[in-house]
Amino acid sequence: MSVVTLTVSDDEADIRLDRWFRRHYPHLTQGALQKLCRTGQVRVDGKRADTATRLVPGQAVRVPPIPAAARPAPPPRPVLDERTVREIRGMVLYSDAQVIVLNKPAGLAVQGGPGITHHVDGMLDALKDNDDDPRPRLVHRIDRDTSGLLLLARTPGVAAKLAASFRGRDVRKTYWAVVIGRPTPASGVIDQPLARLGVGPGALTVVASRKDEDAVHALSEYEVLDAAGRRLSWLALSPLTGRTHQLRVHCEALGTPILGDPKYGGDAAHPEGFVDRLHLHARSLDLPHPAGGRLQVSAELPAHMRETFRQLGFTAGATPAPRRS
Structure with a gap:
């Protein structure tokens, strides 16, 4: 040695x-x-x-000299069946030599956990071009109940570059949400520190006092894109920080919880006459591409949000094709 x-x-x-x-x-x-x-x-x-x-x-x-040491081989990854391969490949909106962008359906977890055996992370081997290629890596996360854009890196180095872009706020993320009520004013920044209560699946994010030692800084931009009177509104939301459940708690803090939210907003978030699923969708990403330039990708709304838009008369318009400039 x-x-x-x-x-x-x-x-x-x-x-x-x-x-x-x-x-x-x-x-x-x-x-x-x-x-x-x-x-x-x-x-x-x-x-x-x-x-x-x-x-x-x-x-x-x-x-320095590092002694060799026996280390148990990791357990082999399960062989993916054809249905799972079709499922993950059907989510791909954009792919090149550095990145992959998925449109994740609502209800599908990004990673495993207690009682969760079917998740995006468990399918990523299906996105390798060749058996010898590294396994694509998750760059960020979105909630299980949230639909929309999920960014993957093809190699560890690309993952590190993209993670640095997220840390430096060089990535612009826009979510669409249908909320109960109508925020006043019609646009602004929600500046409310947050804290986590509990651990595991039952943990909650809550608005915290600025003096709370567990509080973390959290900022979200919002804009009303359309409204059905004072009853329901369509918002564009951009998280300027990345806290767990940030947009869901910030909308609740505005007095306008997200329609169908199973965790926040209470009974008010579940009015009759609408699909009772979380109406939060990761609509667009605008980020520095690891090989230069910028990449813009948008994702179509999920079926339950399209139905609610139809009921309320909201018009989303055409979804632009991915573009690298």
């Missing part, structure tokens, strides 16, 4: 040092890596680095 120096590749741009080690030395534990960094045995371009350091292509990573 001896010291080796490895060069960060273009595909590893902006990846954290600990994740870089996980890719190259999967048997090295996080605790062992932290010790190597703390004692200066791991260096990036000759300088000490911690596990959260983000790497740049061309940098030299000094790797």
Whole structure:
């Protein structure tokens, strides 16, 4: 065993040092890596680095002798049946060598959990072009009950670049919602800190006091696009921060909960005469493309929201085709 120096590749741009080690030395534990960094045995371009350091292509990573260790092989992924393959491929709105954009249906979870065996993450192998390609990676999440756009990266390096864009607020996300009532004023910014109560599936997000030590900053833009009197409104929503259930709680805080919300809004969110499903749809994404330029993608409304639009006389218009500029 001896010291080796490895060069960060273009595909590893902006990846954290600990994740870089996980890719190259999967048997090295996080605790062992932290010790190597703390004692200066791991260096990036000759300088000490911690596990959260983000790497740049061309940098030299000094790797000290690392003993080989047996590590149980991960369990094989289940073979996907033809129906599941058709299901995930039918969601694809845009695909190129770097990214894939899906239109996720309402009711389908993004990842697994207690009692959840059918989810997007479990289908991603079906989106590989070749068996030897890396498995596409989720870049962000949307709620199980929310329909619409979900962004995937084809490689870990692309995933790191896109994650940096989300952190830097270079990504513009627009959601459409049908809400109970009509906000006043007709557009604005909701500036309400949020906090999580509880853990697991039963956890709730609530508006918090700014003095609450558990409170996190949360900002959402909203605009009324149309309204059926004071009864129901169609909103465009843009989260400027990414908190769990942020838009759902912010709409409730406005006094206009989202129609059909199973968790927030109480009885008011479930008036008779409408499909009783969450009316929240991730409509559009505008983001820097990892290979340059920007990518704009929009997703058609799900069937239950199209029916509600028809009942209320709202006109969504044509959905533009994906565009990279």
